[in-house]
Amino acid sequence: METARDAVASYVSGAQRFFARSMRIFFGKPIRFLLPLLLIAGYGIYYAASQPDEYQSSGVLSVSSDTFLGSLTQVRDTQTNFQSVSTTIATQFNDLMQTDGFAQSVAEGAGLADPGGDALTDLDKIRSHVFAASVGDSLLRVTATSDDPEVARLLAKSGIASFKNFVISSEVAGSDVAEQFSDDLLTGYKKDVESASQALQDYLEKHPPPPNPNVDRDLPDQFEITRLNDALNRAQDRFDKAVDDRETARLATLQSSADIGQRLRVLDEPKASILPLAGLKSLATTVILFGILGLIVSAGAIALACVLDRSIHTATDLERIGASVRAVVPHAKGLKIEGSRNTSASQRQKVPARSAG
Amino acid sequence: MARFSRDSKNGPTTLAANGSPSVDTLAPAPPPPSVAEQNKSRQTKESGSPPPPADAASGRRSGRPRPEAIEIRVRDVLVHRTPPSVARSLRYLLAGEELPPRFAVTSSIHGEGSTMIARSLASLIAYDWRESVCWVDLNWWKVNPVRHETALFDTTLAEVVERRAPRVALAMPTSIPGLSMVTAGDVPLATRARLPKTDELAEILDELSRSFDHIVLDLPPVLASSDAVSLSGFGAGYFLVVRQRTTSSVQVRAALQTLSAVPCLGTILNDTRSNVPRWLRTSNEVWALGT
Secondary structure (H helix, E strand, O other): OHHHHHHHHHHHHHHHHHHHHHHHHHHHOHHHHHHHHHHHHHHHHHHHHHOOOOEEEEEEEEOOOOHHHHHHHOOOOOOOOOOOHHHHHHHHHHHHHOOHHHHHHHHHHHOOOOOOOOHHHHHHHHHHHEEEEEEOOOEEEEEEEEOOHHHHHHHHHHHHHHHHHHHHHHHOHHHHHHHHHHHHHHHHHHHHHHHHHHHHHHHHHHOOOOOOOOOOOOHHHHHHHHHHHHHHHHHHHHHHHHHHHHHHHHHHHHHHHHHHHHHOEEEEOOOOOOOOOOHHHHHHHHHHHHHHHHHHHHHHHHHHHHHHOOEOOOHHHHHHOOOOEEEEEEOOOOOOOOOOOOOOOOHHHHOOOHHHO | OOOOOOOOOOOOOOOOOOOOOHHHHHOOOOOOOOHHHHHHHHHHHHOOOOOOOOOOOHHHHHOOOOOOOEEEEEOOEEEEEEOHHHHHHHHHHHHHOOOOOEEEEEEOOOOOOHHHHHHHHHHHHHHHOOOOEEEEEOOOOOOOOOHHHHOOOOOOHHHHHOOOOOHHHOOEEOOOOOEEEEOOOOOOHHHHOOHHHOHHHHHHHHHHHHHOOEEEEEOOOOOOOOHHHHHHOOOOOEEEEEEOOOOEHHHHHHHHHHOOOOOEEEEEEEEEOOOOOHHHOOHHHHHHHOO
């Protein structure tokens, strides 16, 4: 118990000594240790002042978990899930912004795509300036910032539109495939119809009907014409059915698009902001952050100097190495003797020798 | 051969070579006290009473005249000044315990102010205690020797040791009654190491001890010259001067170990200053700086 108390007392004493030594080192040359703080805080002020005004524009969407969105959240929409639909959608939006394709579509939608520029840099800038956040359980806010309020509005609007397009294209992917399949079939079926028609026509040209209208064709001719007609009818039926399927698929696409449009309804269109984004508050925050950083650097410099400085500062330092301190003489002005020491070597000759008498 | 003697009537110490009380003629200080006054002064010191009127930090607050610095003049030329604040601190040392008749003052490295402390101690012993004291410069290793100061002395210790000058004029009286000074002089590098071991130097110091109540030896820095080890043997003990923020603890420890054969009378922390606000100062800073 006594040992633990001694250890605590020793620790406290050591901490007090370290603090006292740090204070002496700091106040000995305060400007040396305040310089990092002043420089960093000054840079912070310069940095904050040189930053252009930021404008923010945001649009609000109403989201629900039906159809495609429902498929997105179906797994999580259980009792063990605490994420709302809007949170899931916001996460997906922000994830999509990290892809070049989606970011490029946002840039193109806002009219910011610059073919001659550094695409990656531009996309990085756009990524850092467009983001989504959930507002409540069913609202999604897509926000864009820029030094130009109109650009911010365009970015937010483009972000919403790109996301809706992405959702729609994902939702109607099945009907798109069906439509494409029908288109492919139609091409072949159309050729089949044309071939069957051409074959029938060629056969009729080679085998004209008898001159006498009262006389029927030969039986083989009739069979062949009937067969060719049947082939033409079958080809025409397949073609018609494929056309119907394609129309059905197209209708499904349109229905899905309309459905997504309803599920992702834009409640508030992005508007161009008039006032910059929190100018004074942002400035103060930046300066305070840089000031804290400067304080940390200055405190670190003091601590480092305290650790590296092995010189004697106080009588306690001497007593710690076993030296008995008998006097502590303060710094005194007037020790330097000037003027009175102007005695030259020749003065020895001028001053009479003490033993001369 | 001329030799030193003690004259208790005319002053703490004079040189009997010419028989004249040269100290009194050079000193603008108060007349020397009688033996009874000297004893009274010693009793006052030992009983812990307030120091003589020259002290005092208290004069400043009470509106009394500020204490003046104690100045040492040789042939009317100022060679040393002990500011009141320095005197005040060293008086604590002198009031602490009895000093040996012969002691040394040294430092670890150059530039720590051991000469200033040695001279201040000598002047305070002479001024406060009214005892005879001789400051003996044994430091031939000064980085910047004050040559014009050496010119004030008739003879240097080096000249006497090498028998190029008589001993009679070695101790030079100063403006402070009872205080004399012996300067080291110039010694070629080749012969410096030999000087501490010469019998001549020991004899000179013995003669000075017989003539003065106290001998203050000003030694070279311990870590700068091995002479300090040899010369420290001439004293009954030594004070180690440590300059604040100049000397490292390693150097102080090395100096103490190097002079371990000689009793250490204590260390003197010199040239202390603190820019720490008063409310943050530690107890020893308050004590040292008087705030």
